[in-house]
Amino acid sequence: MDTSDALWISALAFAHVYVVFFALRAASSLYPAAVHRVKGWLCIGRGKSCCAAQPALPRPRSGDIWMAATKLLPRGAPLELSWEGLGCSYETQDGVKTVLQDVSGVARPYELQALMGPSGAGKSTLLDILAARKTVGRLTGTVKVNGAPRGSSFVRLTAYVPQEDAFLPTMTVQETCELHAALRLGRGATRARREERIEEVLASMNMLHARHTLVGGVLPGGLALRGLSGGERRRVSVAIGCLAHPKVLFLDEPTSGLDACSALAVVEHLRDRAADSGLTIVASIHQPRASVWAAFNSVSILSGGLLMYSGPTSGLLPWFEGGLGYGPWDADAHGSVADWAIDLVNAGFTKPTSYGRTIETDEDLASAAAAFSAHYSASSQRGSKPQQPGAAPGSSHGDNGRGGARDDAQSDDQDAASAAEAGAAGARAAKGSRGGAAAAAAAAAAAAAAAAGGVVMVVDAAPAGTDSPGAPPAAAPPRGPLGWLRRGAGRRDNAAATGGAAAVGRVEGPSWWRQFQVLLWRELLSTMRNPMDVAGRMIIFAYVAVFIGLIFWRLGDDVDGLRNRLTLLYSQAQVYLLMPYVYMSLYSSDKAYFIADSSAKLFRVSAYYAAKTIAVIPFVLANVLAGTLIVYGMAGLRLDAGSIVAHCVACGLCYMTAQQVQALATILTPNQDSAFIISIAWTCINLYESNFLVRFSDMTHSWIGGLRYVSAVYYAFSGMLRAEFEGASASCAGGVAPDLIASLKALVPAAPASRVQMAARTLEQPGADCRMDFNAVLGYFNLDWPMWGYITALLIYLGAVHVASYLALLLLARKERR
Numbered sequence: 001m002d003t004s005d006a007l008w009i010s011a012l013a014f015a016h017v018y019v020v021f022f023a024l025r026a027a028s029s030l031y032p033a034a035v036h037r038v039k040g041w042l043c044i045g046r047g048k049s050c051c052a053a054q055p056a057l058p059r060p061r062s063g064d065i066w067m068a069a070t071k072l073l074p075r076g077a078p079l080e081l082s083w084e085g086l087g088c089s090y091e092t093q094d095g096v097k098t099v100l101q102d103v104s105g106v107a108r109p110y111e112l113q114a115l116m117g118p119s120g121a122g123k124s125t126l127l128d129i130l131a132a133r134k135t136v137g138r139l140t141g142t143v144k145v146n147g148a149p150r151g152s153s154f155v156r157l158t159a160y161v162p163q164e165d166a167f168l169p170t171m172t173v174q175e176t177c178e179l180h181a182a183l184r185l186g187r188g189a190t191r192a193r194r195e196e197r198i199e200e201v202l203a204s205m206n207m208l209h210a211r212h213t214l215v216g217g218v219l220p221g222g223l224a225l226r227g228l229s230g231g232e233r234r235r236v237s238v239a240i241g242c243l244a245h246p247k248v249l250f251l252d253e254p255t256s257g258l259d260a261c262s263a264l265a266v267v268e269h270l271r272d273r274a275a276d277s278g279l280t281i282v283a284s285i286h287q288p289r290a291s292v293w294a295a296f297n298s299v300s301i302l303s304g305g306l307l308m309y310s311g312p313t314s315g316l317l318p319w320f321e322g323g324l325g326y327g328p329w330d331a332d333a334h335g336s337v338a339d340w341a342i343d344l345v346n347a348g349f350t351k352p353t354s355y356g357r358t359i360e361t362d363e364d365l366a367s368a369a370a371a372f373s374a375h376y377s378a379s380s381q382r383g384s385k386p387q388q389p390g391a392a393p394g395s396s397h398g399d400n401g402r403g404g405a406r407d408d409a410q411s412d413d414q415d416a417a418s419a420a421e422a423g424a425a426g427a428r429a430a431k432g433s434r435g436g437a438a439a440a441a442a443a444a445a446a447a448a449a450a451a452a453g454g455v456v457m458v459v460d461a462a463p464a465g466t467d468s469p470g471a472p473p474a475a476a477p478p479r480g481p482l483g484w485l486r487r488g489a490g491r492r493d494n495a496a497a498t499g500g501a502a503a504v505g506r507v508e509g510p511s512w513w514r515q516f517q518v519l520l521w522r523e524l525l526s527t528m529r530n531p532m533d534v535a536g537r538m539i540i541f542a543y544v545a546v547f548i549g550l551i552f553w554r555l556g557d558d559v560d561g562l563r564n565r566l567t568l569l570y571s572q573a574q575v576y577l578l579m580p581y582v583y584m585s586l587y588s589s590d591k592a593y594f595i596a597d598s599s600a601k602l603f604r605v606s607a608y609y610a611a612k613t614i615a616v617i618p619f620v621l622a623n624v625l626a627g628t629l630i631v632y633g634m635a636g637l638r639l640d641a642g643s644i645v646a647h648c649v650a651c652g653l654c655y656m657t658a659q660q661v662q663a664l665a666t667i668l669t670p671n672q673d674s675a676f677i678i679s680i681a682w683t684c685i686n687l688y689e690s691n692f693l694v695r696f697s698d699m700t701h702s703w704i705g706g707l708r709y710v711s712a713v714y715y716a717f718s719g720m721l722r723a724e725f726e727g728a729s730a731s732c733a734g735g736v737a738p739d740l741i742a743s744l745k746a747l748v749p750a751a752p753a754s755r756v757q758m759a760a761r762t763l764e765q766p767g768a769d770c771r772m773d774f775n776a777v778l779g780y781f782n783l784d785w786p787m788w789g790y791i792t793a794l795l796i797y798l799g800a801v802h803v804a805s806y807l808a809l810l811l812l813a814r815k816e817r818r
């Protein structure tokens, strides 16, 4: 066995050990139960008596859910979120499109508020504005926290649970929680504290039993991993949302895609968390069934971007039926009040006569919105605004104690009078508005109802004792709309008393270095657990290399060998140019995860990028080295340490550049197809601007050769040429192969036979001292730069693509997606 054999055999052996190791590792992580069983059969790691008594799979510790839940109490004061006159419009090709108009409301601590409305009503838009995640569109209105403007720390005090979570399928629930705990909890959180917190939130969502279960889902390679059920996923999402003690939790469609039982379980968990921890929860939701609806304390109903109602759920029916005169509601015919209300405000379809008086047209919609707006303004003007910072508990209408109840009772008459006035004013205003006369009528109806002390005006007193110090907070009792509007901030910690917005203190997130470490861990973990990503890649690299090696097996040093060597070097560059295409789907899925995580402001882009880049290097090096050395040894390329290193470096850089260009194309373009188009265009330049298929000096249009500077293959091929041929020579005593001489004769049949004969004889027997100087090859290809010049150029190229990718990621993180 010579040195070339040693090279390719050891590289191939390494590839196999690598594949087996990572395949087993991935399998043991992805299918822990199966591995446990196999270990049991084989009596591995279980001691002598393992076969006699197999211990069950380690069961997660069950927690005392109630005890754990009580630990969820957020630190500091609860937050009351109030919004006034919110609007959102977009510039579209057809002009300005208004999707939200004059929307006001309050979300209170200890309460679960639903955002409801027909499709396209503006629920997600409103949720995004409230969560401070909306950055495009023309936004108007104000959002306040405990009566003061939102500070820059607001986002860190809230959690947003999107409709689709972005958990990596290959991580367990525990690992996913650890990742989020490390990224979301403040700098002071020790490992023990993070562990404790994870246990708390999982217990609170009744998910402790699944902490060692894989999240599951479909891997980028298409492999489907069994994991959590849909309901469990949602509960884990909520648990993770709660990790950093948010004061306000936003959820986008928390029950979508869930069966009825799972949906109910999720919503009841949310209600309980709000009630026992002082969380303020706002969730957009599509027509909930009755039991789910019953879990909500309050609701904002939108339709066509207009606010139809905002208040306690118990006030919904009285407002529409008693106040505006719609309906009547019939439980048998219309389902729950929520179902009826959503049907009522949906002006997009003709309703059966069983609906009685209903909203049919945009005009009806506008008039109902105007009536509610008038009612809401009247209520707000009478002092129902959230308490201002510095106000003493019980000093305003927001008081939650007995004093508050007394105030409410005393002010009923005043409320009725002022609401009637406001209703009349609303009616006057509505005459000039979109709803016109119908709006005026509706507003007047509201005023009439108010003046008559109708149900719209009902003010419920808070149950005595609910606010007594030390008493556990109870779920918010149902109240009429006005009473709901008049109540103040949180029940236990009066936010105003503790400084209102000042309580929204600055939260220090983890350091850059910490983020980098955590993200690097995630990247390594997820890569190693994806068998297609690690073992699959290595198998492809190794066996493509074996195939190429067999084709170019033991190239000689003669003229034919020289020609084949050139072809091999070119094909090596091509293989590394094309290989990353197999994994295009990975770049797309990475992008999707990045978008989701950066929307949640989980990390700094630079920390993510550094971790992502560094995490792939060991795997790329292993694949490229194994593949390159197999070909190198089998083909019998130049056995010189410098040449081997330069060849491997050129191949590795070519591969990494191609990979990075494809990743960049994926970041820059909206979908995978467009990324393909850009990548193919770049690949085409690389294929033809190599100096091999056609030399630059042979091109008729010399300017087109200028594109060589964006061709990674040109640099890699030139570097490999220098590594292989520079300073090399070989004996040519054996002469040129007879078949080649015959070809030459056939090629120039018209040449004088004697001269051809003479030339042929010289080529057949050039003499014992004949030597081929391979430097001539370098001259033929006009290689002006030294070998390391090409390698350095490739390195700079790769660096430039990385800089472009990083900038593109920064842009992507800032770009509007919502």
Ligand SMILES: Nc1ncnc2c1ncn2[C@@H]1O[C@H](COP(=O)(O)OP(=O)(O)OP(=O)(O)O)[C@@H](O)[C@H]1O
Binding pocket: 090, 092, 097, 099, 117, 118, 119, 120, 121, 122, 123, 124, 125, 126, 818
């Ligand atoms: N960037 C945008 N440009 C123009 N219109 C937009 C844009 N984003 C959203 N819209 C429009 O805003 C309206 C409200 O959208 P939104 O997603 O808030 O509704 P929704 O109530 O959440 O609907 P669904 O229940 O179907 O998710 C829709 O008509 C939507 O087409």
